[in-house]
Amino acid sequence: MDAAEIIAQLTYSEGLPKEALAAASTRRAELVPRFIREIDSYLAADEPERAKRTPLFFIFHLLGEWREKSAYRPLARLLRCPGHELDPLLGDAITTTTHRVMTAVFDGDPQPIYDIILDPAADEFVRSRMCETLAMLVLRRELDRSLVTRFLCDAYTKLQPQAECYVWQGWQSAIAMLGLSEHETLVKRAFDRGFINRHWLGFEDFRRDLQSAIQHPGEPQRPGDDKFTLFGDTVEELSGWFGFSGDHRAIRKRELE
DSSP states (O other): OOHHHHHHHHHHOSSOOHHHHHHHHHTHHHHHHHHHHHHHHHHHSOHHHHTSOOSHHHHHHHHHHTTOGGGHHHHHHHTTSOHHHHHHHHTTHHHHTHHHHHHHHOOSOOHHHHHHHTOTTSOHHHHHHHHHHHHHHHHTTSSOHHHHHHHHHHHHHHSSOSSSOTHHHHHHHHHHHTTOGGGHHHHHHHHHTTSSOTTTOOHHHHHHHHHHHHHSTTSOSSTTOOTTSOOOOHHHHHHTSGGGSHHHHHHHHHHHO
């Protein structure tokens, strides 16, 4: 399977294109620059062009699987797209894998992640996950703890909106993950001001996660929780998604009849 056929299958497959994904890994050196051009072309296109089918969902995950650091900045630019564009492009990946992929491709400079978090036009769920990406990088010793601690403190006044928004969920989560007890008062203020919806979690939930991180640094907040691990094998990871299951295909078939 040549590169053009791989990209075509990643674009138009109705299910999980396992053969194309496996073939892509055998042509990694050839495909990385082509994948990055696909990202750049999408970002340079106007809105009608962006509405066309693209291979970017699978490209996003393959670059994460490959730990491709040259993709870090193009992917960061992609993640600054507004939610109404990003949702049809990445779907469940927005909340499930964006942080795991971005941690995997991190090139040492946190500024592109900061830019996503501080961009009020970016998707709020992506911004939330990027806060947790910072925490993951600190815990992996790929990012200076004091640098991230200062950013999270400053974010209390810099984050927009200064109102309920899901980015604040990721902000408090990052603080808890890193065991930053010195920021507990700021988190309490965010709860009191209604920035964090109490239907998502309460301040006591934050305190429990904070204490867990202090007592067991670097360990999952809950046993068996792998949501803060690096993204792994694309076929293996995505095979368990309902959107690629036989049940989902059957539902789609019935809807089209």
